C-alpha cells in the first residue's frame with residue numbers, strides 16, 4: 022500500500038471523461054491520461070507501478086499486460102462492454118474489473134421515444150420531400166402517439182424506464198419479459214410474446230445479449246404483428262432477421278421501423294455500412310448511437326471512477342464484472358482484510374483458524390465465490406501482529422491479500 026507521500030497511481034487511456042480525472046485527483050490519486058488507446062507493447066511498458074487502469078473499448082487487456090502490472094488493483098472499463106479484457110486472467114491475478122452497465126440507458130430511452138414519434142408522424146418522408154423542394158402539407162398517415170399501444174419486449178433497465186416515459190406521453194404500455202418483473206405505473210404484463218404482438222401498435226426490443234436471443238425476432242414474429250404497426254430494435258443486432266423485416270416493410274404490412282444495432286457493424290468511422298435495410302421508406306437506421314450522448318459519457322466517467330475508488334478503499338466488489346460480489350459496510354474502527362483466493366473447500370476455516378491462533382477478534386465477515394475464485398472481507402479489531410498478515414499471504418490458496426485502513 023502507498024504511504025502519504027506516495028499516492029496511488031491511475032492511468033486513464035482513450036480520453037476518458039474529465040469528471041473521472043477530477044474525481045480521482047480530488048481523492049489524492051496521481052492521474053496520468055493518454056488521449057488514445059495503447060497497443061500491448063506500449064501498455065506493457067507503462068503499467069508497472071499503476072494501481073488503477075482506465076480504458077474504453079479500443080484497448081485490449083491481455084494476460085501479458087496484467088503480468089507487467091503487479092501493483093494493479095482494478096481496471097475500469099469506461100464503457101459498457103468488457104470483451105476487450107481477459108477477465109479470467111484478471112480474476113486469477115486478483116484484479117477487479119468494473120464497467121458502467123446503466124449510465125447510458127436514459128440516452129437509449131430518449132432516442133426510442135424520439136423515433137416512435139418521428140415514425141408515427143412520418144417525419145422522415147416529410148423531411149426528404151422538403152429537402153427536395155416539395156411542400157406536402159397533409160395529415161394523411163400521420164398520428165399522435167397518445168392512446169397508441171406500446172409493446173416492450175425485455176423489461177430491464179431500458180425497457181422499464183421507457184415504460185414510464187411512454188405512459189407520460191399517454192401511451193398504453195404492454196410488456197413481455199422472461200423474468201418476473203414488477204409492472205411500473207399502469208403497464209400490463211403479457212404472458213407470452215405472441216400476446217404482446219397481437220395488441221401492440223409499436224413493438225420495441227430491449228432484451229439482453231444472451232446467446233439464446235439470437236434470431237429471437239424473425240418471419241413468424243413479424244407476421245404476428247398488427248398491420249400498420251411499427252418495429253424498433255435498439256438492443257442487439259443478432260436478435261432480428263433483417264431480411265424478414267425488409268419484406269414486411271416492402272409489403273406494407275409494417276408502417277415503419279427504427280434500427281440502431283446490426284448483426285455486422287463496420288469496425289471504424291467511414292467504413293461502408295452494408296445492410297438489407299438501406300433505402301427503405303420510413304425506416305430510421307442509426308450507427309449504434311442509442312447510448313452515445315455527452316451526458317452518458319459524463320455519467321460513465323463519474324460512475325466507474327466511483328466504483329474504482331470504492332473498491333480501493335473498502336474492498337467492496339458490488340457490480341464487479343469478474344470477482345464475487347461482496348459488500349460489507351466499512352467498519353467504524355479496526356482494520357479490514359480482503360482475501361482473494363482459489364475457491365477450494367476449507368479456505369475460510371483456515372483464515373479464521375490463523376486469526377484465532379493469534380487472538381484476533383473478527384468484528385464482521387462476508388464470503389462470496391464465483392467459479393474458481395473466492396473472496397472474503399474480514400473486519401478485525403485494532404490489534405494484530407505482522408505475523409498474521411504474513412501467514413495469510415503465504416497460504417497456498419491466496420491470490421491476493423490486502424490490508425485496508
Ligand SMILES: NC(=O)c1ccc[n+]([C@@H]2O[C@H](COP(=O)([O-])OP(=O)(O)OC[C@H]3O[C@@H](n4cnc5c(N)ncnc54)[C@H](O)[C@@H]3O)[C@@H](O)[C@H]2O)c1
Nearest residue numbers: 175176177178179198199200227228229230255256311312
Ligand atoms: N443501442 C445502444 O447503443 C445500446 C445502449 C445500451 C444498451 N443497449 C442494449 O439494450 C439491451 C437492454 O439493456 P438493459 O440495460 O435494459 O438490459 P437488462 O439486462 O437490464 O434488461 C434486459 C431484459 O431483457 C429480458 N430478456 C432477456 N431475454 C428475453 C427474451 N427472450 N424475451 C423477453 N425478455 C427477455 C431480461 O429478463 C431483462 O429483464 C441490451 O441488449 C443492451 O446491450 C444498447
